[in-house]
Amino acid sequence: MTSTDLETSVVATAYARWAPIYDAVCGPVMVMGRRAAAAAARSVGGSILEVGVGTGLSFDDYGAGTEITGIDMSAPMLEKARAKMASGRYPFVRAVHQMDAHHMTFPDATFDCVVAQFVITLVANPEQVLSECHRVVKPGGRIILVNHLYSEVGLAAAVERWAARKTRKLGLRPEFPFARLQAWAQANERTVLVERRKVAPFGIYTLVCFERTAGIRAA
Template structure:
């Protein structure tokens, strides 16, 4: 059986990614990231970025927002702190090393929880979604952008085959969106309000889950 992702694999993977992350992933994820922030700005002003990485989104928010970022990886957060250094982004209020499975915030602390390219690689995605929902105020939104893998056909078979090789890179290429739909359905207080493939290549999906107001 294929070993699943865990905390230590992730920390090792992102210690390797940190020095090259902006150069390799910055341009690839730029458009999707902007769509996520546009959605978060509508839900704001108190934003939590889970798996904030090196803070590539900071410039897309402004002083009307209060952005908190957390990440499991110390080297990634160190880069985010460097980016925010010198008061360049006064709306970035806090950057903490923290595991998304155990968020150190009170219930209903944020209006939007953003997770960009994170949910498919955490050890227990449903638990992370539960934590995101817990810290979200009623009426607030969890906003995800990600590549979600094919549900069926040859592409699905290929992605399943790649899983073994992708683990050391901290990837889980067999993750399907249906898993998140099942999570929302099981909870009852969360609804999927938007799911759309993003231009230009439709490789990434934006998904918005809203916490019911009552």
């Protein structure tokens, strides 16, 4: 873990506090990123694992042709997701489990697609979580991430570095660089970067898609 990574206990405390107000605050703000990731996952179809499913805000973005499993380490966030499931509106959501994304209990190659919306920048060890996502996705399957990523240059980058110090306890990490995701992919010879794009309307969020290759990637 580098000095800037978040500790799991800080994240757990933060999301226990977020749970009652999460949908009202983070629903509208992050909706476009969430939808873009779900649309990319729907284009893969089949069994989809949502890592850090939270309160289940993304359930509206899926439907027939998908089978959703969610995991999250926060019981208060999952309680909200389970209440949505109990409404009967989401028959394609099979189950949500309280589970740490660093140590998933699913067998290897279980899912057609793994999605993590607004999660990878705040886990304690992003590389370990990516490797777990890679382990549980089938060869040929995809790992789809959406997040705000560090702007790298200019005023936005300066603001993000400043905000980084202030927002840790809220479970946020605005200065997380794309280079870290790229380095993980380069070190994993059964991974290719399929897509990296800004999400409309303002490009605040970036969608990143990796594929687990069936064989070893050509050099």
